[in-house]
Amino acid sequence: MNSLLLSRRDLDFLLHDWLDVTALTTRPRFAEHDRETFDAVLDLSEAIATRHFAPHNKRNDTEEPWFDGEKVHIIPEVKAALEVFAESGLMGAAMDHEVGGQQLPTVVANACMAWFQAANVGTSAYPFLTVANANLLLAHGSAEQVDRYVRPMVAGRYFGTMCLSEPQAGSSLADVRTRAEEQADGSFRLFGTKMWISGGDHELSENIVHLVLARTPGAPAGVKGLSLFVVPKYLVGDDGSLGERNDVVLAGLNHKMGYRGTTNTLLNFGEGVHRPGGAPGAVGHLVGERHRGLAYMFHMMNEARTGVGLGATALGYTGYLHSLDYARTRPQGRPLTGRDPEAPQVPIIEHADVRRMLLAQKSYVEGALALSLYCSLLIDDERTAPEEAERTRARQLLEVLTPIAKSWPSQWCLAANDLAIQIHGGYGYTREYNVEQQYRDNRLNPIHEGTHGIQGLDLLGRKVVMDGGAGLRLLLETIAATADRATASGGEAAELAASLTRATGRVAATTARLWSTGDPDTALANASVYLEAVGHVVLAWIWLEQYLATGEDADPFHEGKRQAARSFYRVELPRTGPQFDLLDTLDRTAAQTAPDWF
Amino acid sequence: MNSLLLSRRDLDFLLHDWLDVTALTTRPRFAEHDRETFDAVLDLSEAIATRHFAPHNKRNDTEEPWFDGEKVHIIPEVKAALEVFAESGLMGAAMDHEVGGQQLPTVVANACMAWFQAANVGTSAYPFLTVANANLLLAHGSAEQVDRYVRPMVAGRYFGTMCLSEPQAGSSLADVRTRAEEQADGSFRLFGTKMWISGGDHELSENIVHLVLARTPGAPAGVKGLSLFVVPKYLVGDDGSLGERNDVVLAGLNHKMGYRGTTNTLLNFGEGVHRPGGAPGAVGHLVGERHRGLAYMFHMMNEARTGVGLGATALGYTGYLHSLDYARTRPQGRPLTGRDPEAPQVPIIEHADVRRMLLAQKSYVEGALALSLYCSLLIDDERTAPEEAERTRARQLLEVLTPIAKSWPSQWCLAANDLAIQIHGGYGYTREYNVEQQYRDNRLNPIHEGTHGIQGLDLLGRKVVMDGGAGLRLLLETIAATADRATASGGEAAELAASLTRATGRVAATTARLWSTGDPDTALANASVYLEAVGHVVLAWIWLEQYLATGEDADPFHEGKRQAARSFYRVELPRTGPQFDLLDTLDRTAAQTAPDWF
Known part of the structure; x- marks a missing residue:
């Protein structure tokens, strides 16, 4: 039976017949790869997504994470699945060999990630946020920060978050108020509240590495005064051992329409619940230079936004395949003309209006997948194309396409999920079927990451x-x-x-x-x-x-x-x-x- | 403070400035009414909806009805609210004085009902189904059926359902298989399974009156062989006393994306769990003539479909008002030009794109409300216009407008709910706010009633x-x-x-x-x-x-x-x-x- 997550035939068509991604292996960065290694990692991703992520997708929704005031409880399948994910080396799929990565092209790595997003966005968000965090530290952090935080993240021992928003500062990051006070030893102490932090607390990993936008005393108003800090849940010793609990405290979980498997949190920094080293404030370290925080975040923004679009695509795609399967197997009604009430019912795919809804979905989800992979290839070209002119071209095209690669799938693959429900009729409106969760999950995508x-x-x-x-x-x-x-x-x-x-x-x-x-x-x-x-x-x-x-x-x-x-x-x-x-x-x-x- | 449910100003504008509904009081049926009685019942509806329906709307969603294998459990606020509703005489708002109704015009009664649908569709569905059931029996049932079932429904002691669909027969009612076997005394015994039955079981009322489409032996295939039966949960004696338990058994509850406060059931008829009178089968009585069942259902269809459109409208309308209130009070960002990061943030209604989303919602929900009330007035004209030509005109116009009055609000007021979430940003995606439930609730409307x-x-x-x-x-x-x-x-x-x-x-x-x-x-x-x-x-x-x-x-x-x-x-x-x-x-x-x- 064909997968109800994604179509491997379509992925192969897009990656090879259309984008010819194997041509990337002529570039030094990807020289160790070939069609076979690409196929192998796609096979592996499909297998792990199918066996370890999809089966608990519904349970992750119905038994969402809960906070007992001390700890966050998450169904055990999540941790088990993430261990398999990390052990298979997928955390570092596109990262350098040097930090434990597989150095795959982004376009191939993203095709792999789509399997997990189609299977279970709630569980997938933890590693995806971790990868985004690690990539940012790899680009802008110090060698010591890479050793201390990135290597354990690539190994799946630590997970990461991005702490930008605050209750009064969502779309308007200029209004971030969290403050970071420098200490005599060059470290900082942070005080403030961060809102909408996905993966902000849980017991899935040994440690959680927060990347936090904050304002140092005397910094300019607005976004130009924001600096970026790395703030771990547990302080990490020079030998990599976990130390004291940092003063990052879960103030509460947000309860969402969908995407319920991912904790979404309100975090207090420096509230005084813990006093690391006996002093107030959450211990953090500056990433890169002062006042460059938002620029660093935006450096990763094209990739993050393409990733959101890809997630929206994966949800739309799996919904399409679910409704296609249903349309092929659900008997209901008869042809409109010459109908004989004694004739057996036909599968609903025989009805023109159902085919119209399937074709609309196909045009949305396969279009969105093609766009997402095209933009992923531009990310590779921006970084690894041999000629500078090609790299510049890729960067300029990516800049202009990114808002579309983020918003178009978020709008139209949600519309696809809506049609998938409609094809299911009343069944599609129940939680016994998967399409209603896909619709709820996908409704997040037009909101987050801009x-x-x-x-x-x-x-x-x-x-x-x-x-x-x-x-x-x-x-x-x-x-x-x-x-x-x-x-x-x-x-x-x-x-x-x-x-x-x-x-x-x-x-x-x-x-x-x-x-x-x-x-x-x-x-x-x-x-x-x-x-x-x-x-x-x-x-x-x-x-x-x-x-x-x-x-x-x-x-x-x-x-x-x-x-x-x-x-x-x-x-x-x-x-x-x-x-x-x-x-x-x-x-x-x-x-x-x-x-x-x- | 203005209501966040509906705008009374808008209702007054539509009912009086536009539709001039007080002119209806020149017709004999409405002669006892005047603007004052119309205003009073609208005031009453707003007050009851606000005080008794809205407060438990969220709890009705989060603590949805559950079945312990014997009984259905529903939060107590539902029964309490429905008692107030029935005591206030709203169950029979548009029905004849003779059966305990208020003989209000449908257009006024529907404007009243919109308050309840805006406040809490889950709780409102019980009386609305009961009213639809009662209206069908009033139109096609015998005098004895009216006495036995309709009067207790108008009094709020019995609730009603409509049992059309079966697992294999949703849009295709030609495939209904439930069979009804005539007994020596002229009653029938029913055997079969009905699916998607809203309000199909609960402990909210003394009895539940099911109207069931079924097929008598030898009936023609297809929809032309369907007859309609009244099948109570408890048999009712000639003196109106409740007798034996009938063999209508809850096989399970459907768990829906929204509309969770309304039980939606799979019901088995004549499964053998109960044996009323010592014999197998669920006891039922024929309504009207044999093989006219679907025609009777369709007779009420224009009204039922206009009612679905009105419900979709009410959900869209309250979502619009919620997002308008949020846009006026949520500070975020600054004007795009000449922005000074030190200036205070402005309420988001100052942003053009937010106003665009508000204006789109306004054009959808106020347009849909106007259409719903226009069609409601056509229902009055079809029945009570003094000249036959006027009645014919109203009927013909209503026939052609009904599919639009059902589908347009279901599509575009859902789009309004989507925009209401978007205006709320991340907050709108959480269950702490109301707009996400409105979106989930409204997603049913493009599916049910066709x-x-x-x-x-x-x-x-x-x-x-x-x-x-x-x-x-x-x-x-x-x-x-x-x-x-x-x-x-x-x-x-x-x-x-x-x-x-x-x-x-x-x-x-x-x-x-x-x-x-x-x-x-x-x-x-x-x-x-x-x-x-x-x-x-x-x-x-x-x-x-x-x-x-x-x-x-x-x-x-x-x-x-x-x-x-x-x-x-x-x-x-x-x-x-x-x-x-x-x-x-x-x-x-x-x-x-x-x-x-x-």
């Missing part, structure tokens, strides 16, 4: 204007190159290319128009609509790329790809017309609505 | 072609009359009217085109898209009606109405363009997708 609104501001306010608009130009050129290939191949591909070219023309014209007034308020009042419209055009391009990668054969898998592409061009791309029309009017309806009119 | 797909088939396959297309013609004429008034009033209203007229032209042309081929399969493969497009045009009409009802004054409430209308015409109505374009191509993409291409 809301949809923040992604819109990032795209229209920063990314399409940065480097004099180089990123957007590059994107449009890249899309045009695909359209040219499609035009040359003729037939239906050429027709799709013509639609795509019209749509990219609108992207260029509308972007110019929005910025033509010199009035950022008007431009940015339209940022979310702009994000959605450009996102759909990008996905149309991704679908044309997939269409071309199928070749001309009649393999049903390739026919399915072409049919999904066709569906995207017929049903989805035209949605952007009214959006561009609206943007071109420089609409200020919302901006001009007085608060007392609501 | 899925979205079923509504599309109903609209395109039945309603727009019935009576030679009279309903659709009438709808288009009614819309044209509104547009004419708006054109005559000039200015912006005339501009909106021009857009509306173009859109209705497309409805007419596309409907003709879809049926032009004589190929129902192609037409109906597009039914869901058709439903959505026509729904948006109908709502644009409803918004123009509201725009006109505001008059010319500068009252902020009226400004808000006009702004929401404007927003609907700028952002929403244009979405229908690509939908009509797609429909006009007689798209068969989904219909032609082979199952093995997925």
Whole structure:
């Protein structure tokens, strides 16, 4: 039986037939790899996700972590699964050999991670946060911080968190108040409260390594005064032994709609519950330089946001496969015409409206997976492409694509989960089936790592204007190159290319128009609509790329790809017309609505 | 403080300034009522919903009903609230004086019910199902059935259910298998399993009255062989005393994503657990004539489906008010231009994108409420308008509007709940706030009482072609009359009217085109898209009606109405363009997708 998590056939198509990731092995960093090692780690990921992560996904939801006032209790399957994950070396999948990693390309490592996200996002979040934390310390921490914290994280002994938000500072990190006071020995003591900290407390690992944004005395106001600190739950001796309990205290768990398997916490730093070394405050150490904290966080942001998009994709993808399986096996009703009430019922996949819902899901989730892997490959190119021009190109393209790679799957793979429920009918609304949890889990993705609104501001306010608009130009050129290939191949591909070219023309014209007034308020009042419209055009391009990668054969898998592409061009791309029309009017309806009119 | 459930100001605007419901009191049925009695029952509903239903809404969700194998346990607040509801006479709000009702117009009774649905759908479902059951028996039951079952239901002593679906027969009622065997005394014994029965078992009332679709021996196959039976949980003696336990046994509770306060059950009839009168089978009595069961159910369908739409509206409305309140009080961030990190944070309603999300919600929920009340008034007109031509007009318009009144709020007020979460950011994703429950609760509405797909088939396959297309013609004429008034009033209203007229032209042309081929399969493969497009045009009409009802004054409430209308015409109505374009191509993409291409 085919997996209900992801389609390995689709992954192979995207990684090899389309992106040709084996070509990466000509680069020194990946020279020890080949198609076989890539296949092996994908096989391993599918196997561990299927055997150790998927089985407790529902229990992780129904018996969510709870706090007895002293300790957090988590069902034992979580720790067991994470031990298998770490033992298999997946924690360091993309990291350097030198720190215990496998030095896989990010694109392959991300394809592996998607298996775990599809199987169980609640359990997967612990290692994923740990990897993000470790990557940040590898990029900006000292050698001593790498030894003390990163190596145990790669080994799966310590887990990591990211502590940015506070109760009064969510989207507005400028308002972070946690303060860090320098001590005579060069260490710091931190005081403050952090909110929404995933994995902020648990008993799954020997230690928890918090990366904390805080403000040193006299630092400038706003985001320019933020520094980054590493603050462990237990102090770590020079020999790596665990020492005193640090003053990082769990104030409470948030109880979420979904993603329940991951503890989400309110943490107090320096509240005085513990007094490490007999003095008040949570002991922390500066990462890199002062006042560079947010810059370090943002350095990892493209990767983190692509990761959120990939997680949203994985949830949408598994929901699609669940509803496809249901549609193939659930008998209900008969063909609309010539129906004979004595004839046996047909599987619901025979009904056109069910196929419409399946095709919509397919166009969302396979499109999102392709985009996520494309961006993952850009991360590899940014770091390892042999020529600097290629690296620059990859960086600029990645900058402009990241808000879309984060927001598009978060919106449309959630829409896929909604359709998966709808195909299940009443069953889909019950907790006895998996699709309702997938829908609840996925609802987080448009919120965390920058809301949809923040992604819109990032795209229209920063990314399409940065480097004099180089990123957007590059994107449009890249899309045009695909359209040219499609035009040359003729037939239906050429027709799709013509639609795509019209749509990219609108992207260029509308972007110019929005910025033509010199009035950022008007431009940015339209940022979310702009994000959605450009996102759909990008996905149309991704679908044309997939269409071309199928070749001309009649393999049903390739026919399915072409049919999904066709569906995207017929049903989805035209949605952007009214959006561009609206943007071109420089609409200020919302901006001009007085608060007392609501 | 304004209510966070509904806006009484808006209800008054819709009921009086727009629909002029007090004019109904010139009809004999409503002659005892006046504006004062309407106001009093609305006040009463708001007060009871606020004091007795809203406070346990969250507890009803977190401590959902559970079955110990013998009994269903429900938190005590539910029974207490329902006692207040019944004692206040609301159970029979729209029923005849003769059976203990208040003989209110349906439009007023529905406005009352919306308060309860906004406060707590889980608890509200018990009386609403009871009312639906009672109305069906009033319309089709015998005088003896009315005395035996309806009067105790109006008094709140018995509750009712509707038992249609079975595990193998959800959307396809043709496949109902429950059988009813006639006995020598004219009663029947029922054997079978019913699925998805809301309120199917509990200890909230003295008795539960099930209305059950079943098949008598030798009945025709399909829906034409279904008869309707009344089957009480406890047999009722001629003197109204409760007798033996009938053989209707709870086989299990379904555990749902939302709507958790309402038990949803699998019921076994005639399984042999009880043997009333010493014989096997659940004792039931035929309602009306044999083989007319589905017709009786469908007789009440317009009202039931309008009720589902109203429930979806109420959930969307309260979510909107919650997010509006949050947006006014939550400080976060600063204006985008000229931002000074030392300036205090502003309430998020100051951000254009938040106002965009509020305005979208407002246009969905106030539009849906207006549509729901308009259709409720049509139910009154169908029954009580003095001239037969008026009654026929109301019936025809109601037939064509019902699938939209059911599906549009279910889709777009759920979208409103999604935006309400988004405005709350991370807080909205937690169970500490109300908006996440509203989103989960509302996700049921596109499924029950006929899925979205079923509504599309109903609209395109039945309603727009019935009576030679009279309903659709009438709808288009009614819309044209509104547009004419708006054109005559000039200015912006005339501009909106021009857009509306173009859109209705497309409805007419596309409907003709879809049926032009004589190929129902192609037409109906597009039914869901058709439903959505026509729904948006109908709502644009409803918004123009509201725009006109505001008059010319500068009252902020009226400004808000006009702004929401404007927003609907700028952002929403244009979405229908690509939908009509797609429909006009007689798209068969989904219909032609082979199952093995997925």
